[in-house]
Amino acid sequence: MSLNVKMLAAYGALFAAAFGIAMAASAGWRAGHRAFDDANHGRLLAPLGSEKQCERYSGLPVNWRDDPKAGMVHLHGGAFIFGSTRGYEDERPAGDGRTTVGGFWIDQTDVTNAQFATFVRATGYVTDAEKQHGAAVFRTPTREQMDARDFAWWTWVKGASWQHPGGPGSGIDGLMNQPVTLVTQADALAYAQWLGRDLPTEAEWEYAGKGGADGADLDAAPRDAHGKPTANYWQGAFPVLNTNEDGHTGLSPVGCYASNGFKLYDMIGNAWEWTRDVYTGPHQSHTNGDTAAVAPATRKHDTLVVIKGGSFLCSRDYCVRYRASSREQQEADLPASHIGFRTILRDRG
Numbered sequence: 001m002s003l004n005v006k007m008l009a010a011y012g013a014l015f016a017a018a019f020g021i022a023m024a025a026s027a028g029w030r031a032g033h034r035a036f037d038d039a040n041h042g043r044l045l046a047p048l049g050s051e052k053q054c055e056r057y058s059g060l061p062v063n064w065r066d067d068p069k070a071g072m073v074h075l076h077g078g079a080f081i082f083g084s085t086r087g088y089e090d091e092r093p094a095g096d097g098r099t100t101v102g103g104f105w106i107d108q109t110d111v112t113n114a115q116f117a118t119f120v121r122a123t124g125y126v127t128d129a130e131k132q133h134g135a136a137v138f139r140t141p142t143r144e145q146m147d148a149r150d151f152a153w154w155t156w157v158k159g160a161s162w163q164h165p166g167g168p169g170s171g172i173d174g175l176m177n178q179p180v181t182l183v184t185q186a187d188a189l190a191y192a193q194w195l196g197r198d199l200p201t202e203a204e205w206e207y208a209g210k211g212g213a214d215g216a217d218l219d220a221a222p223r224d225a226h227g228k229p230t231a232n233y234w235q236g237a238f239p240v241l242n243t244n245e246d247g248h249t250g251l252s253p254v255g256c257y258a259s260n261g262f263k264l265y266d267m268i269g270n271a272w273e274w275t276r277d278v279y280t281g282p283h284q285s286h287t288n289g290d291t292a293a294v295a296p297a298t299r300k301h302d303t304l305v306v307i308k309g310g311s312f313l314c315s316r317d318y319c320v321r322y323r324a325s326s327r328e329q330q331e332a333d334l335p336a337s338h339i340g341f342r343t344i345l346r347d348r349g
Contacts, residue, residue: 035212036262037103039074045108046071048255048265055253059114059177068196069105069345071115073263077103077347080207084325086219090281091325101207106200107342109254109265110179110273111191113172116162119191128184128333129161132299135182135335136291137166138313141239153239154336156294162187165337177253179271179340185305185332188274188341197343202277202306202327204344209267209309209324211260219323221316222268230257231269233322234315250312269314269322271340272307272330279304279329291336302333311338 044062047053061071079100083093119125129135137160141152159168162182165175172178183191185199192198200208210218222231229235229246236243247256255265292301307330310322321328330339 035075035078035207037074037076039076040263043069043073045073045263046255048109049258051247051256054177054256057177057253057255059112059254060118061108061115064115065118071109072105072107072345074105075103075208075262077101078207080210081214082203082206084219084323086216087323087325088321090327099203099207101201101204103347104200104204105345106204106208106264107344108259108263110271110340110342111188112176112254113162113178113180114176116180116183116191117172117176119194123194125187125190127162127182127187127335129182129335132333132335134158134296135160135337136294137182137337138239140242143240146240151290151293154291154294156296160337161335175251178251179254179266181251181271181337181340182335183274183340184335185274187335188343189276191341192343195343197345199274199276199341200344202275202308205273205275205308206324208262208264209260211262211264211267211324213261218325222322231266231310231322232256232312233269233310234313234319236315238313238315238318248312252312267309267324269310270312271309272311272328272338273309274330274339274341275306275308277306279306279327291334292331295334302331304329305332307339313338 046057046062048057063070077100079098081093081097082099083097084091085093134156136154137157138153139155145152157167160166160182162180163172164170165172165182188199222229222233224230232246232248232252234242235245242249252270254270257266259265260267307328308326309324310319310326313319314322330336
């Protein structure tokens with residue numbers, strides 16, 4: 001894969017200049033959300049939140065590699081209700097659910113293919129999918145495939161990796177603004193550590209994902225007042241019919257939909273996101289089908305960890321995990337085409 005990072009960065013700068021850089025000083029962003037604090041004042045952020053804006057985005061934040069916090073916003077620590085009484089059993093709050101997290105910086109979007117490519121070029125990193133010579137990839141099944149086996153929408157594709165998401169012959173040219181997927185928790189941690197960052201805990205992720213809100217709307221399907229989807233998730237009969245009501249039948253570029261109250265994009269839908277935490281609580285079955293079921297029989301099973309936020313595969317009739325409180329289990333070393341990540345940088349002291 002050929003990638004001129006300097007050209008991408010330059011394009012990102014020109015894009016910001018041409019279409020108007022979003023300034024984090026906007027009072028409208030901060031009203032009612034004290035967690036989105038004054039540390040964000042005057043920071044240059046890529047303008048995202050619509051189809052036109054996300055399509056134009058290069059995938060590299062403004063001042064990428066010059067600003068150690070490029071593409072991040074700061075959240076002041078605080079208390080929130082961790083979990084939900086309206087969702088699945090494994091989302092139930094412990095006690096009253098009130099949980100406090102410290103302050104941290106967090107990526108506005110999932111880490112993109114463009115960002116991950118920069119990391120690989122700089123370090124020569126080889127991902128787990130490349131070492132395992134394959135990964136779990138979603139493919140819309142035929143009726144015959146559905147009748148023949150369970151989880152027919154998952155296929156172990158030899159040669160699939162972040163650079164070749166559909167297997168040999170596929171690539172990511174023209175997809176640099178999409179979330180990097182087919183990465184494991186270890187891959188995500190390696191990228192984060194390269195930047196001096198970390199993955200969020202489940203509590204930190206959910207605090208950010210709820211965006212300062214605490215009402216029943218958090219557990220409803222993400223739609224606006226006109227009924228239009230406000231996130232990339234599955235509409236229609238999973239896994240055979242996606243009606244494309246949200247404008248995307250697979251992964252979308254990051255930032256195509258409006259941000260939450262903390263100016264974070266795609267905390268719901270598009271791609272699940274890795275956390276640091278081991279999965280505990282009632283172990284429910286995978287609601288998008290167990291990706292491990294299609295992995296080679298010789299592969300050893302790894303620790304189950306928490307992924308958050310749902311993906312483009314979550315539907316009303318099958319997953320219903322397009323919510324900030326939702327959680328899922330995934331083997332830490334199992335790469336799949338619906339899982340990405342974002343990073344955080346915790347405040348010191």
